[in-house]
Amino acid sequence: MANSGTGLPEAQAEDVVRVVRRVFGADVVGAYLHGSAVLDGLRPSSDVDVLAVLRRRTTTGERRALVDALLEISGAGDAGAGGARPVELTVVVQGDVRPWRYPPRCEFQYGEWLRAEYERGGTPGPGESPDLAPLITMVLLGDAPLYGPPPAAALDAVPHEDLRRGIAAGVPELLAELADDTRNVVLTLARVWRTLATGEIGSKDAAADWALARLPAEHRPVLVRARAGYLGAERERWDDLLPRLRPYAEYVAAAIERLISGRLRTGGRTRSRGLDRCP
Known part of the structure; x- marks a missing residue:
């Protein structure tokens, strides 16, 4: 993993994978790095971005267990001198994205922009997520498995038109x-x-x-x-x-x-x- 910023991104990514495997065990197909780490290198304010692919759907209790563990791993802001970076974890069920369909379904997503809600007890749930189109495209381009097979063995390529649709869909938000x-x-x-x-x-x-x-x-x-x-x-x-x-x-x-x-x-x-x- 490229590391041009501060913090310990390799250790954080490994911690995220350990949490996912602890919660879901043998139902984890793979976990993959994406975002800045696989593009042009981490910047001081970059997140540690991980996509996890599961064989089955999650329960509310499992999603809450992920949130509680990630609140401890993830930094609440930009990485300071040796501080933890923000973590973004996205979870998909393999059968929801392979074969590919649009709009794709996201099973769970943790991001620091919702920390206050998580600390009040909020737990992210499943739902349609057009943003998965560019995210999965980055995972495939980056080809950086943290656990499991190469991403091309776990995920289908996103058709170009669906990629464009997914990117454009996020503009109003x-x-x-x-x-x-x-x-x-x-x-x-x-x-x-x-x-x-x-x-x-x-x-x-x-x-x-x-x-x-x-x-x-x-x-x-x-x-x-x-x-x-x-x-x-x-x-x-x-x-x-x-x-x-x-x-x-x-x-x-x-x-x-x-x-x-x-x-x-x-x-x-x-x-x-x-x-x-x-x-």
Whole structure:
């Protein structure tokens, strides 16, 4: 695993896998690293992202056991000097994603943005999750098993049109979270834009570099600030850029919408370079 930030991501990933295997035993098909660790390397604010594939559905008690254990493993914010990174664990049932179908079903997901809810007793449950399309695509591209067979032996490739649908489906939720999760939303919108335009899935800072060359001057300071915070070059602050946040988000969302609409008008016949390499 690449480690360009702080914290101990290898140990955390192994801890996550141990928790999953303790809760589900022989029903674990495999566990796979994805996200920044398999793209361009972990950044100071990167999560440790793991996908676990199960043979069966989960119970409420099992999902709560995962939450309780992950609250201990996962860091509550950016990795400090030697501190724990935030963990994101996604669990799918193999029969829900192989053979592939859209929209896919997520069995469980833990993320630090919901820590307060977990600490109040909330337990994430199953549900449709279009975001699994890009997530599974990253798992297959990264080919980084933590336990079990290679991901291509456990998961089907995601059709390109379903990948585009899954990426675009998350945009309204991103816009709704702009005030609460500003840096992540600003960067993720840039990554969605780049992926839909080029077919390439890359890191958030690479997407920011791509988008900065295409943004009007008035929107660039927002993305520059988000990129710097993501890379640990400066502390996150938005007070001086608050009036520019929503215009930036709306501009990028409109660019995304134009790409989606154009795809529909051409009948979905264009090809993307990067994702043609999906296993």
